[in-house]
Amino acid sequence: MYWNLAMMDWNNTTPDLNLRTNDWNVTTTDWNGLTMVQNVRTLDGNGKTLGRGFIEMLNFLSATFDRKPLKSRILMVLRIMQFIYYPTLAIVAVPANVTTIVILSKEKCGLSRCASHYLVAMAIADLMVIIFDLVLRRIPFAYVEEHHFLEGIPVCNIHAVLLFAATDCSVWFTVTFTFDRFVAICCPNLRSKYCNVKTAAVVLATVTGLSCLKNTFWYFLFTYQYYHRSRHWLCWVKNELKFSPVWGAIEFCHYTLTPGVALILILLLNVLTVRHIAVTSRSRRRLHQQSNRNGTKDPVMKSRKNSIILLFLISGNFILLWSVSMVYSINWRMKLLGYESLYLPLFVMELGYMLQMLGCCTNTVIYVISHSKFREHLKNVVHYPFTPIVKCIKL
Structure with missing residues (x-):
């Protein structure tokens, strides 16, 4: 027709x-x-x-x-939006994450060194996800109908390992940061032993190593050829392997662990943190009112409030933007295994991917909203390239 x-x-x-x-x-x-x-x-x-x-x-x-x-x-409509959405997101996300890494690495934003290490690691992981997933996967699939040009590049299984490892790091770095803040707020006896730079380095290195080790099986399960007939499959997989119970169990565990288990842990840690804060804040407020005759604010409560705002914004943002993709991925794998419990249209998958990619550049906005010192450093970074021009004009 x-x-x-x-x-x-x-x-x-x-x-x-x-x-x-x-x-x-x-x-x-x-x-x-x-x-x-x-x-x-x-x-x-x-x-x-x-x-x-x-x-x-x-x-x-x-x-x-x-x-x-x-x-x-x-x-x-969603696929038409992706023509503009994905390139725009890449243009914004790459410099935003690089700027965040530079600012937080200086450790002059009023955060503890331990927290700064976690936030820098999260920004680096988000940058890797933007490169391996958004730039090298989503954008080509959105703009090119037939991906025959990818068949001559025999690196798909390597690409898959790097992509999934970076995604795991991005997710689990958020979990480790949440746990660090939980210990700092709710466990004063462990605070000095756990919340330090050395422990943060060990935890981040361990998570990175485990993420790379966990995703090496994709190298052997995927072929080196890109799967050019679908928008979101990454590499060729044999049909007998794709529908086998072994493959299904591996992929189901992959999507359940990241981000399923991570979401549960973040929710649990946040609930425990809120519960502890609600109990301690009332007693501390009463003691402060009795001993404070000048009406000054409690610096400990102010510092704790800033930490809580940052923690909840990061955790809430992660849960909101990852939930759709997680639900669709698990439901799709269960359907392939013969267990269809919920019907989800294809546009849910597209929306989930778009929200998941958005999560890799929103932390910078969160830092701008929650920390005045970060805003000051960001202004300096933005003004820095124009400083020589302004000086020349004045001269």
């Missing part, structure tokens, strides 16, 4: 661009077996594929909007 999209006549020719558009018969099937058009193929005069373009997808959506079900329309 040919669609008359204003730029084509009924002979499928364009007098201005000398292009002809092939039929829109490339379809995929969602979990209900309903067909929805996924790719838009534009062919030049020689029959070569030009790829799926932003304008072509907009034209196709407008031409078939009324005839498509709601879930298909949402899916197409």
Whole structure:
């Protein structure tokens, strides 16, 4: 079937661009077996594929909007948004994380050295995720319809190990930071022994090593070829392996551990922290009111308040942005194993990936909101390139 999209006549020719558009018969099937058009193929005069373009997808959506079900329309809108969303996110996230690393490494933001080490590690891990996942995976899949050019690069299994290891580090660094703050606030007897730079270095190195070791099995389960027929599969996997109980158990454990177990641990630690703060704050407030006749604020409570705000913002942001992707991944793997408990449309997967990528650049915004000293250093970093120009103008 040919669609008359204003730029084509009924002979499928364009007098201005000398292009002809092939039929829109490339379809995929969602979990209900309903067909929805996924790719838009534009062919030049020689029959070569030009790829799926932003304008072509907009034209196709407008031409078939009324005839498509709601879930298909949402899916197409999200994929159109990704043309702008993913490159913009990469442009913002890379300098934001680099700037965060530079500022926090100076340890002049009023945070403890221990907390600064964890936050720097989180920013480095987020930067690695942006490079390996967003730049080298999401953007190419969003802009290129057929990924044949990737077949000549035999590094997919290595790419998978690096990507999943960086993702694990990003997730579990957040857990270790949450646990560090829990010990600092709720366990005064362990505070001096655990909340120090040496322990932080050991914990971060251990998490990094375990993350790399845990994800080495992807090197042997994946092939070295990129899977170019799907938007989100990374490497080729044999069908007998993909649907085998062994593969299913490994992948199910992978998605359950990261970020499933991590989310549970963060929630549990935050609940315990809130409970401890609610108990100690009341008693400390009463003692401070009795001994304080000048009306001065309690510096300990002020410092604790800043730490709590930072902790809850980071934890809440992580839980909010990772939940959708986690639920869809676990549900999809259970469906492949024959246990379908919940139907989730394909647009939930796209939305989950978009939110997950957003989580790699929001910590900088959190630091700006919660710490005035970080805002001051950020202003200095932004103004630094323009300082020589201002001096030259004054001279």
